[in-house]
Amino acid sequence: MAVPSFLARERIVARPGFNRWLIPPAALAVHLCIGQAYATSVYKTALVEHFDASLTAIGIIFSIAIVMLGVSAALFGTWVDRNGPRAAMFTSACFWVTGFLVGGLGIETQQLWLLYFGYGVLGGIGLGIGYISPVSTLIKWFPDRPGLATGMAIMGFGGGALIASPLSRQLMGFYDPSYDSADPTSVPTGGAVSALFFTLAAVYLVYMMFGAFIVRVPADDWRPAGFDPASVKQKALVTTESVSAGNAIRTPQFWLLWIVLFCNVTAGIGILEQASPMIQDFFRQDGSSLVAGAAATGFVGLLSLFNMGGRFAWSTTSDFIGRKPIYMVYLGGGLVLYVLLATVGSSATWVFVILAAIIISFYGGGFATIPAYLRDLFGTFQVGAIHGRLLTAWSAAGIAGPLIINSVLDTQGTPGELVAANYRPALFIMVGLLAVGFIANLLVRPVASKWHEPKATTPATARADHERSATR
Template sequence: MRPPVAPPGWSRWLVPPAALSVHLSIGQAYAWSVFKPPLESALDLSGTQSALPFQLGIVMLGLSAAFGGTLVERNGPRWAMSVALVCFTSGFLLAALGAETRQYWLIVFGYGFVGGIGLGIGYISPVSTLIKWFPDRPGMATGIAIMGFGGGALIASPWSARMLETFGADSSGIALVFLVHGLSYAVFMALGVVLVRVPGPSTGPGAGAEGTAETPGGPGVPAASGTGPQVSARQAVRTPQFWCLWVVLCMNVTAGIGILEKAAPMITDFFADTSTPVSASAAAGFVALLSAANMAGRIGWSSASDLVGRKNVYRLYLGAGALMYLLIALFGDASKPLFVVCALVLLSFYGGGFATVPAYLKDLFGTYQVGAIHGRLLTAWSLAGVLGPLIVNWVADRQEEAGKHGPGLYGVSLSIMIGLLVVGFVANELIRPVHPRHHVRASKEPADDATASPAR
C-alpha cells in the first residue's frame, strides 16, 4: 500500500489528531481491571486467570511492534492503522463471542492475542510519521499521540463500568459490552486512517502554521529528515546505545507498572491500620488520579525533553523516581498526601518515559527507520509488563504468608524498584552518540552527519 502523501498546503497539525484517535482507542487496555470482577464472578475465575488477557495483550504488544516495525516503515501509517483497527476490534468481537458462549480461552485469544497485535501495530503506527512532520519538536509531537494511550482508560473505565451496570455483569452482559467496544472503536480508529498523511515533495515540517516547507524532500521524507545520524533498524540493534536504552525503558516501565497494577490495594493496605482508612471509592479515585498523571506526564515531560534534552529528562525519571519510591517506603504510611503525591509523580514519569523514547531514538538513530527501531525497543515493555506486577504481587503474597500486613507487604518490592531505577539511571549515563560506522550509506539516505549533536 502506497503511503498517502500530503498535498500542498496540508496542515501538519492534522496528523497528531489522527494518531490520537488510534491511541485513545487502544489505550482501553489500561481499563481491563474493570472487567476482572465480573469475569471472575460470571466464569468462576481466579484473580490470576482474569489477568491473562491483559498480560498476553502487553506481551503481544511488544512482540508485534518488534516484528511488525519494519512493515510499518515500509507500508506507511495508513496501512499500519488499518491493520491495528482490524486486529484490535476483532479482538473485542472474539472476546464477545467467548463471553456469550462461556469459553474463556476465546476471550484470552481474542482480547490478548489478536487484540494485542492491534495494540503493538497501532502503538507504533504514527511514530515515524510524527517525527518526520515535527523534527523541530519530536518530543511534543509523539507526546500528544502517546498521551492518548495513557488517557484511554479515563474514557474506557467509566464507560465500561456504566455499560456493565446497564447490560448486567453476567456473561451475556459482558459479551454485549465487548461488542459495543469493538464496533465503537472501529469507527473512531477509522478517523485516524482517513486523516493520516506523510510529508510529500511540496510539504514538510516548515515553520508555518500549515506546516508547508520551502525546501522539498523526497516522497514521505521531509527535507530535514536527512540531517544527523541515519541508522537502519538492523544496525541499531547491534549498537550498545540500543541496548542501554532498552534497559532504561524496561527499568522505568517495570517501576511504574508495578505500582499502577497494584494501586488500589496498595493505598488501602498502607492506611488500613490508621484512624482514617481508605475506602473503596477513595481507592478508585486514586486510580483515576494515577491515570491522569500518566496521561499528563506523556505530553508534559516529553515536551520538556525538547528543551532540556532526552538524557536529562531520563535522569529525572530514573533518579527522582528512585527518590519517590524511597519516600513511600520510609514515610508513605505517615502521610496520605505524601503517598499520593509520590505515586502521581512516579506515574507521570512512567508515562513520560513512553512518550520521550521515540524522540530519544530519533536523536540517536535518525528518522530513517525510527518506527522499526521503536518497535524492537518495545520488547522491553513486554518484559516489564510481566515483571512489574509479578514483583509486587509475588513479594506481597510471600510477606502476607510470613504474617506481615499493611505497609510491611511492600517494603521489599519498593526496595527492588529503587534498585531497578538505579540500574536504569546507570544505563542512561552510558548512552553516547552512535558511531558513524553504523550509519546508512549515502546511496540509501542523504549524507550522514557524523558530528550530529549527541543526546543531551
C-alpha cells in the same frame, strides 16, 4: 507483503500547504481506542464469576495482550515504516476490533480460551501495530519538536482508560439493569460484558478508521516553515544521519535504552498494578483501612491523569533540555521518590498520593519520550521499526513488575491484612532497578559512524531498494 492501493503510502503524501496539526488527532483517534487496555479491571471481577475462574486466570488475558504488543511491534515495525501509517492504522483496527468480537464470543459461549485468543492474541497484535503506527509519521511532521509530537499521540494511550472505564460501566449498566456501577459490591453479568465487547468493537472501528483515513505523510523534501535541519545537529546526542533497524539493534545504544525503558516501566507498573489495595494497606490500623474503597478508586483515576499528563508534559520538556537529561530526571528522581514512598509514604495520605502521582508521571513520560530519544540517536529513517523492537522491553516489564510486587507480598502476609512495612522490600527492589536504569542512561553516547547508512536514505529510496530486491 504488499498492501491494497488505497492503503499505500504513495496515496497519502500530503499536498503543499497541508496543515500538519491535523496529524495528532489522527494519532489520538487510534491511541485513545487501544488505550482501553488499561481499563480491563472494570470487568475483571465479572469475568472471574462468569467463568468461575481465579483472578490469575483472568489476569493472564491482559498479560497476553501486553506480550503480544511487544512481539507484534517488533515483528511488524519495518513493515509499518515501509507501508506507511494508513496501512498500519487500518491493520491495527482490524485486529483490535476482531479481538473484541472473538473475545465477546468467548464470553458468550463461556470458552475462556477464545477470550485469551481474541482479546489477548488478536487484540494484542492490534495494540502493537496501533501503538507504533503514528510515531515515525509524527516525528517527520514535527522535526523541530519531536518530543511534543510523540507526547501528543502516546498521551492518548495513557488517557484511553479515562474514557473506556466510565463508558464501560455505563454500557454494562444499560445491558444489565441489576448492575449498579456506583456500588463496588455490584457485579455485572457475563452477558453484559459480552455485549460491552461487541459495542466497543463497533465504536472503536469507527474512530480508528477515521484516524486511518485522515492521516497523511509529508513529502520527502518537506520542511516546517523556518526550520533549518542543520540546527538539529547542534544539539548533543542528535544525529542527522540514518541508521537502519537492522543495524540499530547491533549498537550498544539500543540495548542501553532497552535497559532504561525496562527499568522505568517495571518500577511504574509495580505501583499501577497494585494501586488500589496499596493505598488502603499503607493506611491500615487495627485490621481496618482508613482509606475507603471509593477513595482508592479515585486514587487510581488520579494516577491515570498523571500517567496521561506526564506523557505530554515531560516529553515536551525534553525538547528543551534534551532526552538524556530528562531520563536522568525520570530515573534519578524516581529513585529518590521510591525511597521516600517506602520510608515516609505512610505518614500521611497526601504524602503518599503526591509521591505516587509523580512517580507515575515519570512512568508515562518515559513511554512518550523514548521515540524521540531513538530519533535523536538513529535518525528518522526507520525509527518506527526501531521503536517496535525496543517495545519488547515493555513486554518484559509487564511480566517482571507485577511478578516482583506480587511475589514479595505473597511472602509478607495475606491480602487485606498487609501494611506499609510489607511493601518496603518490593519498593527497595524498584529503587535498585531505577539505579541500574540511571547508570545505563549515563552510558549512552552518539552512535558510531560505522552504523550509519552509506548514502542519504529516504522512505522513497528505501522502498525502491526493497522493490528491486524483491524482483531479483
